[in-house]
Structure formats: structure tokens, C-alpha cells
Amino acid sequence: MDIWGHIQLGVQAVFFANPAFELFGLGVSIVLVMVAAGFVLGIVVGATPGLAGPIAMAISLPILISVFGYSVDALLPVLGFLIGIMKGATVGGAVPAILFNTPGTPDAYMTALDGFPMSRRGEAKRALKIAHLSSASGDTFSDVVLVLCAPFLAILVERYLDLPEKAALLLLSLAFIASVIGGSVGKGLISMGLGLLAAMIATGEDFYPRLTMGAPGLSGGIPLAAAILGVLIIGEVFKSLEELRSEGPQKVARDTQSRQKHRLWPELPRLWPHILRSSIVGTAIGALPGVGSTLAATLGYTMASRSHAKTGRTPAFGQGAPEGIAATEAANSSVSGANLIPVLSLGIPGNAAAVFLILAMESIGGFTPGPSVFALPASGTNPELVIAFGLFTAMFCANALNWTLGGLFMRQVGIMSRVPKAILLPVVLLLTLTAIYVQEGKMLAVWITLAFGLLGYLMRRTGISPLPFVIAFILAGKLEATARQAFAATGSDPWLLFSSPIAFTFTSLAIFVVFWNLRGRK
């Protein structure tokens, strides 16, 4: 079957497979329902300070797997729901930033700089509309780039990279992530080393489960979900709860949203250049593994600020400039689609949201992200390619929802800023531990999750980013397996990472990227 046949099957899988209910005589597929549900939940979560998209994705995943099971049919509904959360949370994060000066997500800090002053001037509705327009534009832009780039990148990888080159590419990705995330290359490497080590426990090829110290509880290895949820979610909850102790009760400002109507289209000519520039910046940054949306938002805002200063327009950035909101929201939203480029084409997660998408794919099975996804078979169909196109379709459905209903939902969820964190965070913690137990079925998994939560807390308290740990934990198995196969295939060549020009380039780049990032950084 040719590429168009696969595209058609992917679109059909989203729109027509497994109708959940009928609307005006037409079946509404379960995938569409899940995308919409995830999107609404994402907006609510994004609008709640203390929660974020990855937390909702982490809690939802075991529940979704319980509902849909481990069959291939479960992939699109589950991934559609998670993608909906990812996109909704980006839009929702702007709401408390604009209305109450309490950003729902770290990406929205810059939004608050201009959004809140606009709210205080009685222009909250206008600010929310600008945030929505910019966010939806950035998101759509990056999704288009994803659809255009991911398959070609995957085809290039599959055509030109053999096993040694793939091992070198994984090494380069890990070196890049360890070097650029956080404030210190040394700490990035410590985080990555710990992730690699945790993934090595009980995962060797020998009958004896390595590094288990004879503990029977560890002989099955460390559960993927326990390690990831522990370090990313539980560690963050521990830290946030401790910070609440010193901060005292939250003080939420009064909603000053005006009731007058605003038309946005007269402002478009002055907003579009900022939206477009930030979309390009966010997409380029999002395509690099490990470089997150906060950096994209900061860069987009800074570039727009310089450009705005040259025009001499008022208000200035930081004093309620609509262009500041547009630049920030377009940049942070355009990261979400582009982040899936390394996920789908190389199997390398770039941020926390992508980690949970890969976790879902690995938990359910039937879809191994990487270059083989986009391989066109000589005859018959490639089910992974059908799912990939289904995924793209689900993303565009989420975009359509964002354009049509996103703004409406956004304006309704401001109340979430008033949920007290001191109650919300312990409930999230109990929910996460319950989700782990339900998935693993034993108390040991809960204790392992808490142990990794403690590790995540200690990492945050010593200035070590937990993201290289998680990404190394996910990629370690693939790196080791590829290296083993490459070693065997090259006749036990110890220089396999330098055996071809491409492998040599990747390995050299991995070394270079570490030492380059040492310049001027701690």
C-alpha cells in the first residue's frame, strides 16, 4: 500500500473506528471523544497552579490503560487523550497568569508580565483572546512542521544510519540533553548517569539479574512508570509542599475581568509578526531534545521585546503590551508539536510530556517510536505508519478544538486558581501512588515510586534537573541493545562508534557538545 493509503487509514482510524455514540445519526469515534476530553482536562489542569500537563498525563495513563487495555486499538484513544492534555495545558497555563499573576505552568511566567497589567487595566478578556489566538497559531504551525519533517527525518535515519551510527546518535542525544538542561554540565551528567544506572538494574542478558544485590523484589527490574512518576511527579510534589510551608497561604488577586466585548481582528497586523517569529523560534527549539518550552517562551519574549522597543509603541513590554503575550504564548505552544519530531522519527523524548507519550506507547505495545514507524512496506500495510498518521490527525483535531472552543473554555477556568495547593498536592500524590499500585499490583512498586520521589526531591534541592535522568532511563535499554547488536554485526569492533564517517561525526559531536557547553557555564 502506498503512502496515501496509509494516510487514509490513519484518518479513518480517528474519525470512523469504534464509535462511542451517535450524534444526528453519525457515529462519533472514541478517539475524537478522548481528544476532546483530554483537551478540556488539559485546560483545567493548565489553569491550576501547582498542576501541569505532565502530572495530569501521569495520573491519567494507568486509568486509560485500565479502560482500553493493552491492545493496538487502545493506542489512538490513549495517545489522543494525552495529546489533548498536552495541548490544553499549554493554553490553560495562560489563564491564571493573566487573571491572577500566578502562572499555571512555568512557560507562562512571561505571559504574566504583560497579561496581568492588562487585567488590572480591565482588559482581561482582550488579553485572554490574544493568548488564545497566539497559542492556537503557534500550536498549529508546529504541528504542520511536525507532519512535514518527522517522516523525512525518519526516512533519512533509516536509509543512511546502520547500527553503529544509531548507537552514536543515541549517545549524541544523551550528551546533548545532559549538557543543555539545567545550569551545569556536571550535574546534567550526574542526572544522566543515575538514569542509565537505574535502567541497568536487572536488565542484562545473563540469567542472573545484574545489580540487584540478590533482592528478589528487584529481579524484574525497576518499573518504568514507578521511576518516571517518582522522579518527575512525586519529587516535584515533595518540593512544592515544602515550599508551601515557607510561603504561607496563597493570596490570589481578585478577578478584574471586564465585561465589555473586544474585537481582535483590528489588532492582528501588529500581532502577527510576533506570533510568526515566536512560532518559528518555538518550533526550532522544540525539535531539539531536552530544550523545553520555558526557554522558547523566554527567547520569543526577548526577541519580541527588542523588536517592540525599536518601534517605540506603548505600552512597553512588562507594562501590559499585547505583543508580549502574543510572543510568549506562540513560542511556548509551538514547542508541543515540534517536540514530537524526535519522538516519532528517532524514538527520543525531548520533554516531560513526550516522556509520558513514550511511556504510553511502551506500556500498551504495538508501536515502537523510531525510524521504522515511517517505513513503507513493499506489500501490505505498516500498522505503525497508520497509527502515526492517526496521531497526526488527532493532533489536528485537537488544534481544531483549540481554535473553536479553546477560547471559550479558557475564559471559564479562572476559578481553578483558587484551589488551595496544600490540599491539591497531597491528593495528587495519593492519586499517583494509587495509579502506580493499580498498574503494578504490589506495594513494593509504591515504595519504589516513593524512593524515586525522594531522589527527585534531592535532585531538585541540589540543583540537578531530573529530566536527563528520565530520558536516560528510557533510552538506556535501546542504547545498550543497539550497541550489543552493532558490536556483534561489526565482528566485535571496539571502535564501532568511530567506524564510519557518520558514526565518527556523531560521536565527536557528543564529546564536542559536552565540552562546548562547559564554556561559560558551570
Add this chain to the structure above:
Amino acid sequence: MQKLSSDRWLGLLVFAFALVLLFVWIPLDTETGLLEKLRRRVLIGDALGPTVAGCVLLLGAVLTWLRPDPCAPRLRPENLRWIAALTLVFALSLALMRHLGPLVGSLTDTGYRPLRNTLPWKYIGYITGGTLMVAALSGMAQPAQKRRLWALLLTGFCAATLIALAYDLPFEDLLLPPNGDL
């Protein structure tokens, strides 16, 4: 003597851990070496992957030691007290969650196991442990607010009950803690 910065301490600790890993843990706890010979073919052994992880840790430790950040966050005594408090809360609440149901069940003729999927037995441990966990953490997070104990317990009870129902009502085959272990 000059006081070591937090990054230098971190570098030192990770360096020591990496040495123990490379020279004690890996050699004693893996069956095959860095390389192994199988039917006259040389293959990568189980020790190579962990050794690479150890070397990455060693490099990270050296770089952290050599280039310490004077403004790096430092682990303070209050952080250690917070960890101790968290440990106590989780030890108590998870012990309640794990053992209360079977303990009460042991007073019946059949014991807990046949009752573990029936009302109200299946919820006893989870809701009691969950209530304690949520109430204790909420109270610890905002001690200045001096919320009343009953209000905290009520919040914990409602949260634990709602979560239990959210998992239990729609999914017949899911087991709440600790029923999968029993």
C-alpha cells in the same frame, strides 16, 4: 579550613559512589564481565552498560567538583527534617493501608483474603491510610494556618473515598492497595 561549597560536596559524594559502583558493586553483582566469549565470538557483557553509567557519573562528579557554582542550592538541615517527616508520614499511612484490612479481617471466621474484594473490607486499609496521608501532608504544608484536625481528616477522607470510588466503580478487575498483594 575553608568550607566546601555544596557543589564540591555533591561532586565528592558522587565521585565516591561512582568508585564504589565501578570497583565493588559492578564486579560483585554481575555474572559476565565487560566482554564475554560465547562460541568463539566476543560479545558485550552485562557489566559494560553499568560501567558506562559509572564513568558518566565519575565525569559528572569531576566536572561538578572542578566547576562549582557558588550560588548552587544547598541541602539544609530543614530539608533533612522535611525528609524525616515525610518518611514518618509514609511509613505510618502505608503501614495502615497495608495491614489494617487484614488485621480487622483476621477477627472474622474466614480471614481477610476471601473478603478482600467485598464491601466494606476492600476499602478499610486504603481509605484509612489515604486519609492519614492526605491529612498529614496538608497539615504539614501549611502549619501556620492551623487548620482543625477534624477538617484535615475530613478532607483526607473525602479525597481517599473519591479516589477509591473513581477506580473501583468503573473497573471491576482493578484492585486497590493492598488487595493485589494479598
